[in-house]
Amino acid sequence: MALERENLPPFTIQDEVQALLNKYGQVQLEKELGTLGVLITEEKNPKNIDITLLEAAHHFLEDEFSTYQSVAPSSQSSYKSETRSFCKFFGVNFDKSISTNVKLIEVLTPEKLGLYLQQPGLAEATRRKKAAFLRSFINSVARDLLSEKQINQLNKRALQLHPPDPQPPRAFTAEQIDYLLSLSRLTRCSLRNYTILWILLGTGIRVDELHFQIGDVNLEQGWIKVKAKGRKQRAKVKRFMTKGATKVMSDYIHFTYAHFKNVFSEQDYNRCYVFSDDNGKSALSNRAIQQMVKGLIDTAIENKVIKDKVWDSDRGEEVKVNYSTHSFRHSFAIYALESGMDIYIVKELLGHKSIESTQVYLNLFDEQYQKAMDKHPFAKLEANQLKHWGVGL
Structure with a gap:
């Protein structure tokens, strides 16, 4: 017995196809129909x-x-x-x-x-x-x-551009870091600015990850929760702090917000933004932080503590280096790798999705390469001793 055709309202199929088009797009719908053996021969x-x-x-x-x-x-x-x-x-x-x-x-x-x-x-x-x-x-x-x-x-x-020439590492030396920290203590809101530099140095986080609240900070275990990069609805993830950064953070929060505990509920207290210009109501903007850091760097350049041009031996010329808040992240990564920290641990600390992103920090300062060479076993040998290693001169 033949199946009876269901009496459907007019245009139901067209409406359903249109809904699928709206949801998945024409290309995806055609691919799915193709897997079922339905070929679309009509022109787009x-x-x-x-x-x-x-x-x-x-x-x-x-x-x-x-x-x-x-x-x-x-x-x-x-x-x-x-x-x-x-x-x-x-x-x-x-x-x-x-x-x-x-x-x-x-x-x-x-x-x-x-x-x-x-x-x-x-x-x-x-x-x-x-x-x-x-x-x-x-x-x-x-x-x-x-x-x-x-x-x-x-x-x-048209859209595939040639890769840029490799740039020197935009990181600070230990002496430059010390100078910038000292300068920050002479600025308006000095304790806040000093703490910001310490957190950038002691966590490797990005400037837009500084928008965390008091409730995101765990001083006992030494970590903060920040909004992860790369998503529209960013989930909060842990970023660990060095002991020095944890101590500075503790002192700053106590000095700045301790009196709030007497007037705020615990929930409202935890909602206060750590780095703020309005008593914790809103987070300090990226621009304000970047301008503060730029002012410190410009002063260091004027006083010849930082050189904004470095010699590139590969190109045989001086090249300009643009230092910024991100240079603290570079510094965190470079010194972590120099200290012998496993690159995969550095990857997790920085929140990189792939190891390739972390490998760019293997481009160290020339003096760091020289220090590494000095640790090589051959560096401790005199030329005549190499003969005992079977090395012909």
């Missing part, structure tokens, strides 16, 4: 060819499945700025939604993208930042417009 929607750059920009920032929606808030701010700049370059005002009807397909060519990335005056780091944005942008808005081969060609011909 010709309306996609008419999508404007302005429409694509709004889609990138507003579509719930766009790359933009999956990154951290700090990255979202950067992506939005890059979207605005990209539109402006081609005569489209993103903020006022004023468009010259520039089609997306018209700007997604190696030549046009190359012109955008090679604008005069752009620093190499800025070009790389823009190229990374464009890869995410194209992946989110052009999958129904360009083939996989075309996207790969754009990545290869």
Whole structure:
């Protein structure tokens, strides 16, 4: 007996297919149908060819499945700025939604993208930042417009920049660290600034991980909880402190917030931000911390304690070194490795996802290489003694 066809409301199938398209996108849906033996022979929607750059920009920032929606808030701010700049370059005002009807397909060519990335005056780091944005942008808005081969060609011909020349390690010597710590004690909010430097040095955390609260600090076990990098909803993870950093942190919290225990509940006390400019109500901004550190570094450069140019023997010339808050993280890693700490432990302490990120810190100072060579067994031998090792001279 033949099966009776269920009496379905009109357009139910179309509605369900449209829901799947909205949820997974056309490319993914076609792949899944292909695994079931269903081939899509109909040409892609010709309306996609008419999508404007302005429409694509709004889609990138507003579509719930766009790359933009999956990154951290700090990255979202950067992506939005890059979207605005990209539109402006081609005569489209993103903020006022004023468009010259520039089609997306018209700007997604190696030549046009190359012109955008090679604008005069752009620093190499800025070009790389823009190229990374464009890869995410194209992946989110052009999958129904360009083939996989075309996207790969754009990545290869226009968005694949040459790797930068290796830079010297942006870390401080022990003498420079001591000088910066001393300088910080002469600034406004000296104890707070002094403690910030100690925490950067004694944990290796990033500047945007300094936004922790009193409840995130465990002085007995010597760790703090910070928001991990790389996620939109960042989970808090442990970062361990050296004994020196733990002691400075303890003194600072007691001096700054001890009196709050008499007026706040335990819950409100624990919610106070450790580094703040308004009695713990909000965290000190990245910019405020960076400006404070930059002021210390600039003073050290003026007093010739820090040189902002170093000799690069590989290039045979002096190169400029840009010191910043991140230099304390470099210092933490470099001195940890120099002390003999296992690189995999350093990786975990820094919160790196891959060991490759940690390996960049193997680029030590020249004097550290020399000290390491002095520990080599051959360094303790006279030339005539080498003959006993079977080494011909």
